[in-house]
Amino acid sequence: xxxxxxxxxxxxxxxxxxxxxxxxxxxxQATAERSGTAATLFAHRAILRIETVxxxxxxxxxxxxxxxxxxxxxxxxxxxxxxxxxxxNIAMLWxxxxxxxxxxxxxxxxxxxxGALEAAPAGPTLPDAYIPIGxxxxxxxxxxxxxxxxxxxxxxxxxxxxx
Numbered sequence: 001x002x003x004x005x006x007x008x009x010x011x012x013x014x015x016x017x018x019x020x021x022x023x024x025x026x027x028x029q030a031t032a033e034r035s036g037t038a039a040t041l042f043a044h045r046a047i048l049r050i051e052t053v054x055x056x057x058x059x060x061x062x063x064x065x066x067x068x069x070x071x072x073x074x075x076x077x078x079x080x081x082x083x084x085x086x087x088x089n090i091a092m093l094w095x096x097x098x099x100x101x102x103x104x105x106x107x108x109x110x111x112x113x114x115g116a117l118e119a120a121p122a123g124p125t126l127p128d129a130y131i132p133i134g135x136x137x138x139x140x141x142x143x144x145x146x147x148x149x150x151x152x153x154x155x156x157x158x159x160x161x162x163x
Contacts, residue, residue, distance in 0.1 A: 004072045011065035018058010019148050021050060025141055033134065036124040041117040048110050059099050087158030091151045098147040109137045
């Protein structure tokens, strides 16, 4: 069986399952915020759990299967780091930076949001301490989503000789 196709399938599957769900987060957060403190707290706890069991492992598998694709014999430049295309180097570096931001910055924002919401009484009004954190989560989440789209663009366009 063709190992390149197997790795390609697993790579795409990991992207869809691991990263696809993150595009629902802004809608989940916005809907919960309109419903009050308890719903927003539940939403952020759910997001944190999904990140832990699905997104982070999916992102790690995406990277590993991507490496397997890079160094597969199907590629003429496999194993020769000096000949790896620039678009691929950019996409890989961008992915690593986005993954680090998600784990080390965005995760802290979500934990801070949970802390601010737990300290507040349940009700229809969000606590003042939460508002700037919620906005930061939306902004950074949007940038991470755009990063996923841009990296996917580089992977498809660059692989097909677009650069």
